[in-house]
Amino acid sequence: MISAASTKVFKGTTVSKGIARGPIYFKKELNLTNGWAVRGSVTDEQNRYNKAVDLSRTDLNQLIASMDVSHSEGRDVIEAHIQLLEDPEVQDQVFAKIENGFSAIEAYSTVVEDFRNLFAQLDDEYMKQRVHDLDDVSKRVLFYIANPNETYENISLTQPSILVSDDLSPSQLLGLDKSKVLGVVLKHGSTQSHTSILCRSLEIPCIVRAAIDIDDRESKIIGFLDSIAGDLYLNPDPQIEAKLESKRKSYINELSLLQSFKNMATKTKSGRLVPLGANISGPQDVESVLKNDAELVGLYRTEFLFLDRTKAPTEDEQFEVYKKVFEGLPNKRIILRTLDIGGDKVISYLDLEKEENPFLGVRGIRLCLKYKELFKDQLRAILRASVYASDLGIMFPMVSTLEEITDSKKLLDEVKKELRLKNIPYNEKIEIGVMMEVPSLGFMLKEVAQEVTFISIGTNDLFQYSNACDRMNADLGSISSPNHIGFLRFLKFIIEESHKYGLHVGVCGSIAHHPQIMPFLIECGVDDLSMTAQHVLEARKAIASLN
Amino acid sequence: MAEVKKVLLNKEGLHARPAGTLAKAAAGFKSKIELQFNQKKVNAKSSLSLMTLGLAHNSEFTILADGEDSEQALKALADLVDKEFKI
Numbered sequence: 001m002i003s004a005a006s007t008k009v010f011k012g013t014t015v016s017k018g019i020a021r022g023p024i025y026f027k028k029e030l031n032l033t034n035g036w037a038v039r040g041s042v043t044d045e046q047n048r049y050n051k052a053v054d055l056s057r058t059d060l061n062q063l064i065a066s067m068d069v070s071h072s073e074g075r076d077v078i079e080a081h082i083q084l085l086e087d088p089e090v091q092d093q094v095f096a097k098i099e100n101g102f103s104a105i106e107a108y109s110t111v112v113e114d115f116r117n118l119f120a121q122l123d124d125e126y127m128k129q130r131v132h133d134l135d136d137v138s139k140r141v142l143f144y145i146a147n148p149n150e151t152y153e154n155i156s157l158t159q160p161s162i163l164v165s166d167d168l169s170p171s172q173l174l175g176l177d178k179s180k181v182l183g184v185v186l187k188h189g190s191t192q193s194h195t196s197i198l199c200r201s202l203e204i205p206c207i208v209r210a211a212i213d214i215d216d217r218e219s220k221i222i223g224f225l226d227s228i229a230g231d232l233y234l235n236p237d238p239q240i241e242a243k244l245e246s247k248r249k250s251y252i253n254e255l256s257l258l259q260s261f262k263n264m265a266t267k268t269k270s271g272r273l274v275p276l277g278a279n280i281s282g283p284q285d286v287e288s289v290l291k292n293d294a295e296l297v298g299l300y301r302t303e304f305l306f307l308d309r310t311k312a313p314t315e316d317e318q319f320e321v322y323k324k325v326f327e328g329l330p331n332k333r334i335i336l337r338t339l340d341i342g343g344d345k346v347i348s349y350l351d352l353e354k355e356e357n358p359f360l361g362v363r364g365i366r367l368c369l370k371y372k373e374l375f376k377d378q379l380r381a382i383l384r385a386s387v388y389a390s391d392l393g394i395m396f397p398m399v400s401t402l403e404e405i406t407d408s409k410k411l412l413d414e415v416k417k418e419l420r421l422k423n424i425p426y427n428e429k430i431e432i433g434v435m436m437e438v439p440s441l442g443f444m445l446k447e448v449a450q451e452v453t454f455i456s457i458g459t460n461d462l463f464q465y466s467n468a469c470d471r472m473n474a475d476l477g478s479i480s481s482p483n484h485i486g487f488l489r490f491l492k493f494i495i496e497e498s499h500k501y502g503l504h505v506g507v508c509g510s511i512a513h514h515p516q517i518m519p520f521l522i523e524c525g526v527d528d529l530s531m532t533a534q535h536v537l538e539a540r541k542a543i544a545s546l547n
Numbered sequence: 548m549a550e551v552k553k554v555l556l557n558k559e560g561l562h563a564r565p566a567g568t569l570a571k572a573a574a575g576f577k578s579k580i581e582l583q584f585n586q587k588k589v590n591a592k593s594s595l596s597l598m599t600l601g602l603a604h605n606s607e608f609t610i611l612a613d614g615e616d617s618e619q620a621l622k623a624l625a626d627l628v629d630k631e632f633k634i
Contacts, residue, residue, distance in 0.1 A: 083567050089593030118599035130563050130598060
């Protein structure tokens with residue numbers, strides 16, 4: 001592990017990216033043994049336990065009060081801890097054990113241990129992690145049973161430091177002054193623990209499962225945490241220090257440079273606007289659209305609402321979800337794609353036939369036109385919610401014939417008529433478009449343009465269908481790269497044809513931010529691009545340097 | 548004593564948050580309330596005990612209530628299960 005004379009490097013798993021330099025603070029373990037041996041009467045022991053619960057509750061409430069109002073994630077964690085603290089089953093069992101002659105400490109630690117064992121037997125990895133929340137609460141309670149006149153606080157950062165510890169509980173992390181926590185390095189932990197989730201939301205660089213050897217508790221150790229690579233350096237020599245410092249500077253520059261691309265339109269050097277959109281799949285993505293400053297939503301996938309359930313979502317349920325998205329993104333253009341699923345997915349309530357070739361079978365609009373009531377429920381929910389959207393487009397997936405477009409529009413008109421009869425308002429200015437993903441549709445754009453106003457090229461499927469290539473098949477190697485001359489020419493043809501017939505044309509597949517293909521698409525004249533929100537600022541920066 | 552059979556709709560199972568919501572709601576009733584799943588029966592007012600049941604998506608379980616407000620309790624809790632614990 002030694003890379004130079006006195007430099008030590010420890011490798012861990014990245015939880016939250018960043019680079020930090022500062023003194024190392026080793027967290028010391030608590031002394032729980034004080035008062036362990038003392039045992040009073042049943043009433044004494046019950047009071048001792050009650051008092052410890054009260055003191056813990058006061059601590060946790062103070063913690064909530066001291067937290068930034070905006071930090072809802074942190075508040076939720078601590079509120080869950082208060083619930084664990086007051087759990088009636090724990091209290092009943094502790095009281096029963098004390099009545100049977102246990103001391104408060106013995107009773108409480110036995111009960112907690114029993115629950116630990118029950119959690120260890122669970123199959124679900126996320127649920128197993130919840131045992132850390134119980135540990136977090138129980139350590140505090142045990143401390144107060146043993147030391148009712150002291151304060152439970154074992155981390156005191158006097159200066160900004162990198163915190164190194166075996167483990168760190170969410171409440172311990174939240175109890176710290178964030179400005180003093182440069183980074184967190186844990187020997188145990190997991191990327192899915194509450195502490196890790198909090199580090200990400202607080203943007204504190206963090207690695208877990210680091211093979212650190214916390215024996216050398218000397219003070220004045222300088223640490224350099226590169227959580228992008230997952231490395232912690234202790235006492236780096238000048239050479240390594242210089243290398244890390246330049247990496248840190250360029251990382252910070254990169255971040256602030258990207259931030260400087262916020263709140264501006266995406267345009268090329270020559271001033272051509274290329275609006276960048278985000279691909280989303282529900283209300284949970286609204287925040288990241290705003291945070292990454294996407295100019296529109298180029299693809300709102302609605303299928304997630306329909307998967308993993310025993311019956312189809314009701315119209316009202318869908319209405320609420322669409323409304324939430326529209327309200328969360330006022331004044332943005334939103335392209336909503338209607339249900340796009342097929343026989344490769346198990347949908348218990350649809351009774352789908354098992355198909356030889358699900359990707360060439362009843363999917364997308366083909367499925368919706370087969371299950372008309374399901375489709376109409378969705379259209380009705382979309383129309384009802386549309387009054388909350390200022391610029392909405394409805395897009396049909398997997399279209400391969402003109403009839404599919406006219407049939408879908410007919411159903412949409414039926415639903416509109418029903419709503420009008422019931423005096424239910426909807427947005428009159430909704431645009432209609434189709435996904436361009438079946439190759440032959442690319443040669444029918446003249447006719448398509450008679451029916452719709454926009455198309456969006458779904459490059460993942462279009463590539464797979466035009467190059468006879470399953471993109472998930474790792475054995476295909478470079479054949480599965482979309483950087484293929486025939487495919488690129490096809491894209492160029494589609495974009496040019498669209499413009500010839502007055503169709504607005506966007507690209508929403510993963511090549512929209514491909515470093516080589518994106519410039520090509522822009523050169524071809526694509527009207528907008530849509531991608532995962534996290535890529536927007538980077539793409540905006542790249543486009544700013546194109547001619 | 549009244550009881551009702553339910554199916555868990557939450558696709559991630561009975562995680563910490565829904566367990567907390569259920570326990571809180573159950574605590575609002577005077578009746579003794581329990582949840583039974585796979586021969587295991589636990590106090591429904593205890594979120595910790597609920598989590599140890601390991602209820603997964605589509606698990607079928609029974610809510611049992613005994614007390615003066617048992618009918619209201621069952622109705623309220625069954626509703627909560629149907630709404631996937633979103634209040």
